[in-house]
Amino acid sequence: xxxxxxxxxxxxxxxxxxxxxxxxxxxxxxxxxxxxxxxxxxxxxxxxxxxxxxxxxxxxxxxxxxxxxxxxxxxxxxxxxxxxxxxxxxxxxxxxxxxxxxxxxxxxxxxxxxxxxxxxxxxxxxxxxxxxxxxxxxxxxxxxxxxxxxxxxxxxxxxxxxx
Numbered sequence: 001x002x003x004x005x006x007x008x009x010x011x012x013x014x015x016x017x018x019x020x021x022x023x024x025x026x027x028x029x030x031x032x033x034x035x036x037x038x039x040x041x042x043x044x045x046x047x048x049x050x051x052x053x054x055x056x057x058x059x060x061x062x063x064x065x066x067x068x069x070x071x072x073x074x075x076x077x078x079x080x081x082x083x084x085x086x087x088x089x090x091x092x093x094x095x096x097x098x099x100x101x102x103x104x105x106x107x108x109x110x111x112x113x114x115x116x117x118x119x120x121x122x123x124x125x126x127x128x129x130x131x132x133x134x135x136x137x138x139x140x141x142x143x144x145x146x147x148x149x150x151x152x153x154x155x156x157x158x159x160x161x162x163x
Contacts, residue, residue, distance in 0.1 A: 001092055003099035006049035006061060011039035013058035014051065021082045026120055028080075029142045029149070047077060048103035052092045059087030062100035067113060075110040075161060081123070093126050101130070101158065110161035115141065115151035124152060132156045 006014065019033045042049060042063060052060035064077035079100060083092045104112055115138060116123045128134070135153040142149055 001052050001054045001059070001090070001095050003050050003052050003095050005103065006043075006051045006063075008040050008043050010051050010058060010061075011043075012036040014049075014061045014063075015039045017058070017061060017082050017084045020085050024085075025144060026117065027082065027123065029144050031144070046107070048100060048107050048109075050096055050099040050103055052083075052087075052096045052099070054087060054090075054092070059084045060092035060096045062093075062096035064100065064104055064109070064112065075108060077104060077109050077112055079104075079112045079114050081126075088122075093123075094130070097126065097130055101156070105158040105160050108161060110158050111155055112158065113153070113155045115153055118150045118152055124154075127154050127156075130156070 015034045015036050015038065018039070021027045022030050022033060042065065047064040047066070049061065049063040051058045060081070060083040062079060062081040064079050067073050067076040067078050081093050081096050101112070116127065118137065132154040133156070135155055138151050138153060140148040141151045
């Protein structure tokens, strides 16, 4: 497995992986499947996106996006990481996150933040092993399929840019 920066032509593969995550209902509040065009809009030139390939096929991605529009938060980014069902449990998520952390730091970001469902132990374990800190829990943060879901808030400071 090898990570690399994502390019717009990866959008169909990223959409396929993200749509599996949406269907699984374990990692996102989203319920509407995403198209290749939806994913292409993520490529804004400011927020790193990486993919992980195995045997010439994209099996994972990690992406950053705007945290808040205020200038004071310009160095903070939301992140997400998704692994294709066929690639789960093999280290692809770790590879994607390490590559994303490196790309985010090189782009000048100083912090990565996200929210993870409280019962998503695979993601929480991965993030803890990579140094992410659990900041707290948002209770009843949103409804998914009519049920309230709580989320754990996680953050990671990127050392090169926090001095």
